[in-house]
Amino acid sequence: MSYLPLDEYQRKWIFTHHSMPVSEQDLESIKPMTQARSSQLWKENISAHSPDAERLSSSDWPMKETNWKETLDWMVSWESDHDALPIGVEEFLDWQDDVTIYFCYEKYNVIETKWSVFKRYWKNFLFYDDGPILIGRRRKEALWFDSKGNVKLGWRK
Template identity: 55%
Template sequence: MNYVDLDSYNRKWIFTHASMPVAETDLALIKPFTQARASQIWREHVSSQSSDADHFGVGDWAFDDKIWSEPQDWQLAWDGDEPELPEAILNFIDWEDNTTVFFCYEKYNVIETKWSVFKRNWKNFLFFDDGPILLGRKKTQAIWFSSDGQFKLANRP
């Protein structure tokens, strides 16, 4: 079994919070991985040596400052009334809506969903903004969100 039932997920409330409830059809496509599978995804796609974004080091592709764009603001869009992701993200990502994405909070906490679901519910995912990275399966683009309300874009190696 690769997934934890969403009802058992320790951060389920971010998707069922009364102020920003997620549609049932989208909830069905938000799939937290088990710790073992999350760790495997993290090792394969993010880092084989660091457990979270605060500890990236030499040898981690995300540690290379040269691949990342200048930081841009996501907090204003998150606080705003409009549901769309910041325009810079939408201009950078050219994924089909059915692209499988991994929202990587840290080594043992990774969620799989579809790009369309993430786009509609990105504010929920960012209730926890302690350095998560969004990756598309078999895609090179990455988005790194930071807790200071900024994000950076990159094409990973």
């Protein structure tokens, strides 16, 4: 089994909080991965040795400045009453709604969903903003969020 039932996910509340509820249909599309599957995906796509964004090594692709095109402010959009992604993010990614994405909090905590679901509920995902990285299946583009309210737009290389 590659996924945990959402009810068993330690951070389930970020998707069921009364102030920012996720529809029942979309909750079914939010799939926390088991620790083993998360670890495998992290090792293959983020870092073979570092367990989280704070401890990435200089050889890991996210640490190479040349992989990043620009940095945008996501906090202003997160704090607004509008649900839209920060200006520039959707234009940069330009993905179809059915693209599978992985929101990687750290080595043992990865969520799989669809790009359309992430776009609707990105604020929920960012209740925890300690360096998560968003990647898409078979896509080179990536987003790296930080707790200072910035998101880097770039490519996995």
